[in-house]
Amino acid sequence: MTKYLFNNLKDLETFKNDPSTALLTDIDGTISEIAPTPETAVVTNSVREKLVQLKEKFSLVAVISGRSVKNAREMVGVEGLLYVGNHGMEFLKDNHLIRNPEAEKYRFQIKKVGKKVKNSDLSHINGLIFEDKGICYSIHYRLSNPSENPRDKILNSLHNDPECRELEISEGRQLVELKPPVSCDKGTIINNIIEQYNLQKVIYLGDDITDSDAFNKLNELEKKRKIKSASVLVLSSEIPSYVKKGSSFFVNGVDDVLKFFQWLLN
Structure with a gap:
């Protein structure tokens, strides 16, 4: 314990x-x-x-x-x-x-996908913050209204996008993140x-x-x-x-x- x-x-x-x-x-x-x-x-x-x-x-x-x-x-x-x-x-x-070096190979793809995500239907959810971190890309929903189910909408959107599915999708405190698929x-x-x-x-x-x-x-x-x-x-x-x-x-x-x-x- x-x-x-x-x-x-x-x-x-x-x-x-x-x-x-x-x-x-x-x-x-x-x-x-x-x-x-x-x-x-x-x-x-x-x-x-x-x-x-x-x-x-x-x-x-x-x-x-x-x-x-x-x-x-x-x-x-x-x-x-x-x-x-x-x-x-x-x-x-x-x-x-x-x-x-393995993660670096995905830098351009992460940037491209992040830009697409930022301009997708997710952009209509109030309070989302889209953060380009170079090798990774985060979507923060701390400022969104929980009644809008922002987490579920973000995850559904990413999992339904073939380009996003090629990357690793993970979670942190009030955020969802796209990462290179490396160990x-x-x-x-x-x-x-x-x-x-x-x-x-x-x-x-x-x-x-x-x-x-x-x-x-x-x-x-x-x-x-x-x-x-x-x-x-x-x-x-x-x-x-x-x-x-x-x-x-x-x-x-x-x-x-x-x-x-x-x-x-x-």
Whole structure:
């Protein structure tokens, strides 16, 4: 059973006191409050300052987001972190950009399909936000009226479009996303980072359906005794219960995450 983090901080002492620990975190809903639109979300100066200090304390601090990697970098604004965008399809380290070559092949198709979707019958649903993220394309329905069933209409439209069916259709918090049909998620990316940096202890924080892939991968690696990990879910009413089951601990919001960062630094 997933436990409330602040009732079990003793379990995290081994991470807190080891400089080889790596801290990996999502952005939206984790270190930034969920906002009505992607561009209005912010990372506060308080969180930013803690990330700077954590970077000095631990071997690696990485930000892993569904946003484009450049957008993630601009939003967080901390030098020296590893930035991972579009669910692991882009990396930015020391201003050096690396994209998944298989995913890159679909960039033109994603852009073409996204433009078509934006001009389809979906455009008549009030409150939809269409976001071109380069390698991926998101349709946000947070501002739509739930009585219009925007999620079902978006999914039906995409599944009925032959071009969309050639891509991967996935979901997040109040959004549906088109992705390249390549084997790449937060779990595979976590695994790659662990291998590349030879990590032994990992703390991961996330708040969404896509973070369950990371939770599951960490659980798998821990069972194989390859690493020691602590996965922290930032709880909300918008995610399915199975996501919580995969995490080690939960917290109740971004304020709790900031409080946890402060505890790690004390």
